[in-house]
Amino acid sequence: MKVVVIGAGLGGLSAAAQLVARGHEVTIVERDAIPGGRAGMVESNGFRLDNGPTVMTMPNLLEDAFNAVGTEMRDYVTIKKVDPMYRAVYADGSELNVVHGRQEMAEEISRFSNKIEAASFLKFCTWLEKLYKAEMGSFIDTNFNSPLDLVKPWRAGLQLVKMGGFTKLDKKIGSFFKDERLQRIFSFQSMYAGLAPYEALSIYAVITYMDSVEGVYFPEGGMHSMASGLANALTDKGVTIRYNAPVTRILRSSGVNGAVTGVEVAGDERISADAVVCNPDLPVAYRTLLGGVEAPRVARRGKYSPSCVLWIAGVKGLPPANAAHHNIHFGHDWNGSFKALIEDGVRMPDPSVLVTLHSLDTKGLAPEGDSSLYVLEPTPNLDGKIDWSRERDRIVGDIKNRVASLGYPTDVVVERVYDPLDWEAMGMERGTPFALAHTSFQTGPFRPNNVDKKVPGLVFVGSSTLPGVGVPMVLVSGKLAAERVDEYAKSRR
Numbered sequence: 001m002k003v004v005v006i007g008a009g010l011g012g013l014s015a016a017a018q019l020v021a022r023g024h025e026v027t028i029v030e031r032d033a034i035p036g037g038r039a040g041m042v043e044s045n046g047f048r049l050d051n052g053p054t055v056m057t058m059p060n061l062l063e064d065a066f067n068a069v070g071t072e073m074r075d076y077v078t079i080k081k082v083d084p085m086y087r088a089v090y091a092d093g094s095e096l097n098v099v100h101g102r103q104e105m106a107e108e109i110s111r112f113s114n115k116i117e118a119a120s121f122l123k124f125c126t127w128l129e130k131l132y133k134a135e136m137g138s139f140i141d142t143n144f145n146s147p148l149d150l151v152k153p154w155r156a157g158l159q160l161v162k163m164g165g166f167t168k169l170d171k172k173i174g175s176f177f178k179d180e181r182l183q184r185i186f187s188f189q190s191m192y193a194g195l196a197p198y199e200a201l202s203i204y205a206v207i208t209y210m211d212s213v214e215g216v217y218f219p220e221g222g223m224h225s226m227a228s229g230l231a232n233a234l235t236d237k238g239v240t241i242r243y244n245a246p247v248t249r250i251l252r253s254s255g256v257n258g259a260v261t262g263v264e265v266a267g268d269e270r271i272s273a274d275a276v277v278c279n280p281d282l283p284v285a286y287r288t289l290l291g292g293v294e295a296p297r298v299a300r301r302g303k304y305s306p307s308c309v310l311w312i313a314g315v316k317g318l319p320p321a322n323a324a325h326h327n328i329h330f331g332h333d334w335n336g337s338f339k340a341l342i343e344d345g346v347r348m349p350d351p352s353v354l355v356t357l358h359s360l361d362t363k364g365l366a367p368e369g370d371s372s373l374y375v376l377e378p379t380p381n382l383d384g385k386i387d388w389s390r391e392r393d394r395i396v397g398d399i400k401n402r403v404a405s406l407g408y409p410t411d412v413v414v415e416r417v418y419d420p421l422d423w424e425a426m427g428m429e430r431g432t433p434f435a436l437a438h439t440s441f442q443t444g445p446f447r448p449n450n451v452d453k454k455v456p457g458l459v460f461v462g463s464s465t466l467p468g469v470g471v472p473m474v475l476v477s478g479k480l481a482a483e484r485v486d487e488y489a490k491s492r493r
Contacts, residue, residue, distance in 0.1 A: 009037020
């Protein structure tokens, strides 16, 4: 089949790779001048600054995409371990390095806390590994057609119940660790799912498994290199990628449930196709590309994840000697911060911030003696109570002052700031790059499906559909999308 993929984000590129492996003819159309989507990049004054995800986990999933087109990832992207994976800095001044290797991490916990907590960590890792194995094949790497599909993998489901997968995450983490500081570092990942640890189910500890157990990595050249490398592999295999080609409409045959026939580019060019894979944010795609077709109710009225303010900057000088690649600076009030952010829709009274230093251990991302800064503070999305048109400058100023007080260099050479209004302008629903929150009824078969019976031949990919948010999930979504295209092709024979 002839397939057009809208968007050269990681989801679209992954889908394209899997479609090529299945023998389909693929064309990718991308509105921007470079691939990557949310894994974008700003290059200026000798700095290369990522403006998207900063944590790479489960590199095997990216390698699968390269292998699908008959290439090796190492020929296009060089990745290395980030060790320590995180430096956690607490309000009381204590510091914990999250390091590769279970035994090594246990030793670090013993130093940081005590031997009992260290032994609990090893038990925690065993539990996490079992959780991941139970979830991956049956609930993550699978297409759902209805909620009834949840009962099919009953053995995996029963195992998850027995393991406490449907208890609250904070309670489950607390059953392993008594040290509140350790509870934080092994539960903050629920933020990726758009939930506080006290409201997230324990099944979302699978995110903790992906980073704290399987490890965190970083591509040479920055996170954007994942997308640029995969795009280069695809073009080497004959896939056409058209940049600066914004899609203005998905074309359909006549009739109430008309099948897709291609896309309209820049308002005047038409590209025919038997199927279309759509990488833009699902609710936005419905609203802007599918005129007259209503998005699923959950996409229109569901609960969206918090957003963030992101400050990326090329600065003169080097960070403190004890700084790591990823630095999490926790505030005092843990649960109170989540309540403010998620329930009240206001800024955290004592914000926790992530400071990432991509240039710390990777050459070429900043001039010699200078640094790249990536500073992220979680904030409410546009459903919250912050007037970003009025509050942006004050909040950004607070963030910069906080970073300076922590000892990081702030003599700016080049900078960019992204707030929820900017994310919205870039095509992200409710001004959040983290899509729908993974509540119980917005996950699995309850999440917006990657197909819609009203639009035959259209398949969605990316964080706003199955299986969900995060680089690993988005890469998996590409495989699931390709499977849907295959199903559609068979139905037309």
